[in-house]
Amino acid sequence: MKLKIVLISIIITCLYSCSDDDYTATSKIEYEEGEEFLTGDLGVNSTSNNAFGFEISGLSFVEQAEFATGNSLFNQTWVSSPASTTGRDGLGPTFNARACATCHFKDGRGKAFVNGEDSSGFLMRISMPGQDSNGDALPVLGYGTQLQDRANNGIPFEAKVNVTYEVINGEYADGTSYQLQKPIYSFSQEAFGSLSGVLMSPRVAQQTIGLGLISALPDEEITKFVDEADSDNDGISGRANYVYNYDINERDLGKYGWKANAPTLKQQVAAALHGDMA
Numbered sequence: 707m708k709l710k711i712v713l714i715s716i717i718i719t720c721l722y723s724c725s726d727d728d729y730t731a732t733s734k735i736e737y738e739e740g741e742e743f744l745t746g747d748l749g750v751n752s753t754s755n756n757a758f759g760f761e762i763s764g765l766s767f768v769e770q771a772e773f774a775t776g777n778s779l780f781n782q783t784w785v786s787s788p789a790s791t792t793g794r795d796g797l798g799p800t801f802n803a804r805a806c807a808t809c810h811f812k813d814g815r816g817k818a819f820v821n822g823e824d825s826s827g828f829l830m831r832i833s834m835p836g837q838d839s840n841g842d843a844l845p846v847l848g849y850g851t852q853l854q855d856r857a858n859n860g861i862p863f864e865a866k867v868n869v870t871y872e873v874i875n876g877e878y879a880d881g882t883s884y885q886l887q888k889p890i891y892s893f894s895q896e897a898f899g900s901l902s903g904v905l906m907s908p909r910v911a912q913q914t915i916g917l918g919l920i921s922a923l924p925d926e927e928i929t930k931f932v933d934e935a936d937s938d939n940d941g942i943s944g945r946a947n948y949v950y951n952y953d954i955n956e957r958d959l960g961k962y963g964w965k966a967n968a969p970t971l972k973q974q975v976a977a978a979l980h981g982d983m984a
């Protein structure tokens with residue numbers, strides 16, 4: 707019976723896609739059944755501006771306390787040391803922002819860089835061509851692998867980022883015209899030597915919702931979608947990224963960041979504390 711339904715739906719799908727000559731990309735974008743309940747019972751129903759900020763349902767008392775501790779660490783503003791507080795000092799000497807939540811505001815994403823503003827919600831990775839023995843980016847002498855455009859009092863910030871836009875005009879297949887803006891980044895006020903010619907990788911902060919669920923997935927749930935050469939012809943190709951896991955001292959499946967270059971939440975968060983705030 708089940709097989710029959712599958713067969714019928716394959717035939718219907720085939721008939722639909724084969725006969726629809728006026729097919730346009732948008733006409734096919736539809737909800738998948740149950741897509742709005744991706745996390746099943748663990749989801750929280752909220753349309754408030756704090757919708758990304760909830761713990762999953764059903765946590766024990768102890769787990770709720772752990773969530774609250776992590777959340778306060780995420781939202782708190784760090785200060786330079788020495789300070790009267792010893793729990794949240796250690797900001798700088800150079801940094802990008804004083805709190806995780808500055809860039810991931812209400813656990814949401816950052817925005818594109820605006821000239822003259824500090825890089826809140828945006829940061830610039832920099833590197834030299836090549837890789838180190840663990841496959842990680844090669845640091846730029848005097849700067850490391852991330853540009854910090856702010857600093858504690860009396861200390862020079864590393865440099866400022868500037869952006870200009872090149873306008874690209876084009877036309878869709880149906881003749882409608884469009885205009886794109888291509889950002890072109892540059893540096894100024896470099897404090898520790900010229901940055902000309904270094905590789906740049908601008909990154910907007912991602913939303914930080916549901917990441918524990920990603921870490922709960924067995925690796926195979928991710929690697930089963932690997933399709934480097936789009937052999938199934940669905941127009942989507944993808945490969946797994948293997949990166950160095952400093953906890954186990956081995957290469958491991960990358961899961962976090964735009965380029966999946968952190969294998970665990972711990973490593974991603976440690977890199978944020980080190981790279982964005984210190």
Ligand code: HEC
Binds near residue numbers: 913
């Ligand atoms: C200066 C802005 C900035 C600050 C401050 C910052 N982040 Fe991020 N965060 C980013 C950017 C940009 C990315 C994407 C990084 C990449 O692609 O490599 C990111 C990615 C992440 C991710 C991975 C998200 C995903 O979907 O894979 C996590 C988790 C995260 N940050 C946690 C933190 C924590 C915890 C802190 C504080 C200790 C923090 N961030 C501070 C900008 C920031």
